Amino acid sequence: MNAREQWVALGTIVRREVMRILRIWGQTLMPPAITMTLYFLIFGTLIGSRIGTLHGYTYMQYITPGLVMMSVITNSYGNITSSFFGAKFGRYVEEMLVSPMPPLVILGGYVAGAVLRGLLVGAIVLALSLFFTHLTVVNPWVTASSVLLASVVFSLAGFINAVYARKFDDIALVPTFVLTPLTYLGGVFYSVDQLPAPWREISHANPILYMVSAFRDGMLGAGDIALGPAYAVMLGLMLVLGWVAITLLRRGVGLRS
Amino acid sequence: MTSAPALDIRDLRKTYPNGVEALKDISLTVEAGDLFALLGPNGAGKSTLIGILSSLVNASGGEASVFGVPVQTRRSEAMALIGLVPQELNLNQFERPLDICINQAGFYGIPRRIACERAEKYLRELKLWDKAEHSARMLSGGMKRRLMIARAMMNEPRLLILDEPTAGVDIEIRRSMWQFVQGINRAGTTVILTTHYLEEAENLCRNIAIIDHGRIVEHTTMRALLAKLDVETFVLDLAAHCPDALPAPEGIALRRIDEHTVEAELPRGRDLNGLFAALSAAGIAVRSMRTKSNRLEELFVRLTAPGKEAA
Numbered sequence: 001m002n003a004r005e006q007w008v009a010l011g012t013i014v015r016r017e018v019m020r021i022l023r024i025w026g027q028t029l030m031p032p033a034i035t036m037t038l039y040f041l042i043f044g045t046l047i048g049s050r051i052g053t054l055h056g057y058t059y060m061q062y063i064t065p066g067l068v069m070m071s072v073i074t075n076s077y078g079n080i081t082s083s084f085f086g087a088k089f090g091r092y093v094e095e096m097l098v099s100p101m102p103p104l105v106i107l108g109g110y111v112a113g114a115v116l117r118g119l120l121v122g123a124i125v126l127a128l129s130l131f132f133t134h135l136t137v138v139n140p141w142v143t144a145s146s147v148l149l150a151s152v153v154f155s156l157a158g159f160i161n162a163v164y165a166r167k168f169d170d171i172a173l174v175p176t177f178v179l180t181p182l183t184y185l186g187g188v189f190y191s192v193d194q195l196p197a198p199w200r201e202i203s204h205a206n207p208i209l210y211m212v213s214a215f216r217d218g219m220l221g222a223g224d225i226a227l228g229p230a231y232a233v234m235l236g237l238m239l240v241l242g243w244v245a246i247t248l249l250r251r252g253v254g255l256r257s
Numbered sequence: 258m259t260s261a262p263a264l265d266i267r268d269l270r271k272t273y274p275n276g277v278e279a280l281k282d283i284s285l286t287v288e289a290g291d292l293f294a295l296l297g298p299n300g301a302g303k304s305t306l307i308g309i310l311s312s313l314v315n316a317s318g319g320e321a322s323v324f325g326v327p328v329q330t331r332r333s334e335a336m337a338l339i340g341l342v343p344q345e346l347n348l349n350q351f352e353r354p355l356d357i358c359i360n361q362a363g364f365y366g367i368p369r370r371i372a373c374e375r376a377e378k379y380l381r382e383l384k385l386w387d388k389a390e391h392s393a394r395m396l397s398g399g400m401k402r403r404l405m406i407a408r409a410m411m412n413e414p415r416l417l418i419l420d421e422p423t424a425g426v427d428i429e430i431r432r433s434m435w436q437f438v439q440g441i442n443r444a445g446t447t448v449i450l451t452t453h454y455l456e457e458a459e460n461l462c463r464n465i466a467i468i469d470h471g472r473i474v475e476h477t478t479m480r481a482l483l484a485k486l487d488v489e490t491f492v493l494d495l496a497a498h499c500p501d502a503l504p505a506p507e508g509i510a511l512r513r514i515d516e517h518t519v520e521a522e523l524p525r526g527r528d529l530n531g532l533f534a535a536l537s538a539a540g541i542a543v544r545s546m547r548t549k550s551n552r553l554e555e556l557f558v559r560l561t562a563p564g565k566e567a568a
Contacts, residue, residue, distance in 0.1 A: 001333055005366020012363025016356075023351070091347035095408070098311045098341050099364035100333040257273065257305075257314040 001100045009101045010109050017113025020083060021120070028079070028117060029124060032071045036125045039067055040132045043189065054191055055222035060133040064126075065216040066188030069150060071125045073208065076118030076151040077179060080110050080158035081171040088162065093255065103249035107159065107242075114155035115148070122147060135219065142227065143218030149234040150211035154179075156241035163245070163254045187212045192224045207233055261325030263289045263416050263447035264310070269319035271305050271471075279305040281471040282319065287449060287464070289324070289415075292442045294462035294479070295451045296557060302471040303451045304344060307420050311341045323416055337365060340414030342405045344421045344451075350394035354385055354404050357393060362411040372411065379407040383437060399430040406437065416447045423454060435461060455557055459483070467557065490549040491529075493519045496542035506535035520549065 001009065021028045040060070048059030055062065087093035096106050129135065137143050157174075165171045186208030192200050203209055204225075214230035217223030223230070248254070264287040271280040279302045287293045297303045308314030310321055312332050321328045326335040348357060355376055362372030380386045383403040388396060396404060402422055409417060419438065423431045431454075439461065442448045452458055458465065458479075465482055467475040475482060495517045503511040503519065509532050510522040519541075521532055536543060 001337070001366050008366045008368055009364050012360050015363075016352075016360055019356075020351075087349070090349060091343075091345060092349040094313060094341075094343065094347050095349075095361055096364055097313055098336060098339070099361075099412075100336040100366070101364055102333060252315065256312070257308060 001102065001105075005100075006102065006105050009099070009105050010112070013096075013106065013109025014112045014116070017079075017083060017110065018116060021079065021113070021117045028075070029121060032075055032121045033124050033128060036067055036071055037128055039063075040129060044132050055220070057220055057222060058133065061135065061220065062191075062216075062222070063189055064129045064133060064135060065219045066186075066212050067129070068122050068125050069147065069208075069212045069215045070183050070188050072118040072122040072147055072151050073154045073183060073211070074175065074179065075121040076114045077154040077158040077161075077175060079117040080114035080155050081162045081165070081175075083113065084110055084159060084162035085165045085168070085171050088165075088255070089168070097252075097255060103246055107245055107249055110159060111152060111155040114158060115151045118151040118155070119147065122151075137219050138221040139218045141218070142214060146211060146214035146218055146230070146234070149231075149238060150208075150215070153207070153211075153234060153237045153241060156238065156245050159245045160241065160248065163248045166254075182206050182208045185209075187216075187224055207237055210234060261289075261322070263287045263291065263324060264449065265320075265322045265325075266306075267320045269306070269309065269321055270317045271302075271309065271314065272317045279471055280309075280316075283468070283471070283473050285466055285473055285476060287447065289447055290442075290445060291464055292439070292448045292462050293450065294458035294465040295449055295468065296455065296458060296465065297451075297468035301468045303468055304420060306468070307341070307343075307418055307449075307451070310418060311339060311343075312336060337412065338415045340409035340412060340417045342402075342409045342417070342419045342422050344424070346401055346405070348393050348401060348404060348408075350392070352393055353390050354380060354393055354396070354407070355389040357404065358408055358411050361408045365412040367412065375411055375413070376407070379410045380404075383407045384433065399426045402426055403430070403434065406434065410441070414446065416449065417441065419448065419450045419452075421451055421453060423452060423457060431457070488522050489525050490520055490522045492547050492549050493521060493536075493543045494545045495519060496544040500539065500541065504535040504539040504541075506531050509535070 043063060044060035048063070051059040053059070084093070126135075161171055161174050185203065186206050187203070192203045192209060195203060210225055210230040210233040213223040213225040214227060214234070217227060217230075264285065266283060266285040268282045268284060269280050270282050272278050283302075283306070295303055295306070305314055309316045310323070310328060312328060312335075316329060323335045323338050326338065328335045352360070358376035358380065359369065359372045362375060363369065367375070376389075377386065380389050383406055385400060385403055385407060388400060393401065393404065406419070406422060423434055426434065435457070438448055438450070450458065450462060462479055465475070465477065465479050466473050492514070498516050499513050499519055503513060505511070508524060508527065512520045512522070514520055523532065533543070
């Protein structure tokens with residue numbers, strides 16, 4: 001396939017993913033909007049008003065970037081696992097496997113679809129937060145790049161999960177037992193500076209902490225971790241997970257006999 | 258245009274991780290423009306072979322080329338030449354047939370405008386255009402099979418592989434599918450067909466290979482294969498009820514099929530006078546007679562019978 005044909009193929013996968021997201025919007029866009037509205041109501045308005053300020057911001061303002069990032073991560077991950085595993089389960093992944101498309105185009109298409117859903121949900125959550133608080137964006141580049149990198153990282157992780165999954169339970173295990181705990185312990189609702197030793201140090205092993213911190217730094221200028229290490233972790237994870245995902249796809253693990 | 262065969266397989270081998278040897282060093286050639294039958298009992302290795310050709314299965318050894326393009330080393334180029342209609346339904350049930358076809362073309366890098374034109378063309382030819390905007394899950398089994406053919410045609414392949422395309426399809430739809438396949442073959446597409454309806458292979462295909470226990474046990478023209486059959490079978494329609502006890506003329510095997518039908522199997526070239534004399538003597542009147550059409554079935558059973566595994 002030449003470059004123009006690969007571009008057409010990539011656009012086809014992305015378009016199909018977007019159509020899927022919009023077709024089942026009640027499952028893809030609505031639930032995070034409702035869940036995050038409840039978070040804003042309960043943690044932001046009801047409980048947050050009694051907490052006071054963190055790093056000079058109201059609790060509601062402080063947790064909003066974390067909640068946006070949490071939505072982006074879970075929806076990027078969830079989109080690619082359900083879509084790619086669904087294609088495997090229904091065997092229509094073979095439509096792509098028998099085509100001349102190189103593995104990188106297949107991976108790129110699915111990751112782009114997952115990132116688009118993650119960012120769309122993130123934008124919805126951010127828009128909803130404006131009903132509850134006032135927000136500023138201190139550094140738009142850091143804000144945009146950190147949310148994009150986090151979305152790519154978890155899209156790649158979700159793809160690897162979907163490649164290995166043999167049944168639907170397998171794509172629910174990681175979000176339930178790994179992703180959700182890491183997200184809640186990743187500084188979404190608190191600053192790690194508030195944690196006592198050794199929990200503060202242990203928290204630094206959690207990659208989501210770096211993503212939430214960088215995004216919060218971009219929006220509020222109040223991150224827990226310096227931007228250098230945060231970007232190093234995100235870029236490093238993206239490269240490692242990207243290499244693993246493309247290798248699995250090239251070898252046909254879980255896809256070709 | 259290249260003069261290379263549509264399919265050239267050399268010493269192809271596949272051993273699955275569980276130790277099953279699905280293909281044992283098979284070699285096979287299909288000429289360009291052929292309508293080729295690949296037959297074999299369940300588990301013979303047909304689907305593994307098709308899987309290797311369509312890159313869904315990794316070969317353990319040997320080579321396979323499509324129009325001179327090696328499948329293993331130049332996968333992308335080879336896949337652009339192939340259209341596959343798999344045995345199992347593998348449609349996204351939530352998509353519309355129109356989108357399924359357009360997307361498939363997109364996976365081959367075909368621009369959307371051309372993809373839309375082709376989708377309409379093939380959905381119309383396969384009598385699915387009125388269902389183009391329905392959800393695929395609303396289609397009947399026969400419609401889904403035709404949709405898979407339309408989808409496989411979106412890259413207008415030079416080699417179309419049909420793995421049991423008419424399984425579970427009624428005779429009317431089956432015939433319309435035969436017409437379509439014959440039409441695209443006449444237009445220049447090489448077709449490889451696997452089927453369990455041996456009459457279908459006998460009527461449609463010019464050349465044939467029979468695979469059994471992972472080996473090619475026969476690879477010849479349909480005519481040459483049928484000529485090997487040293488017996489002929491006739492179907493006799495009786496004027497009255499068939500008696501329970503049939504006569505046993507020497508060298509002729511008579512079988513009761515139902516109350517009004519008897520099959521007679523006798524050596525090729527032998528005259529029928531003895532048969533009719535024996536029937537007349539038993540008081541059995543024959544109203545009409547025809548040659549049994551699925552002669553291939555008899556050969557197939559002989560070639561793949563237990564204990565016939567090739568060395």
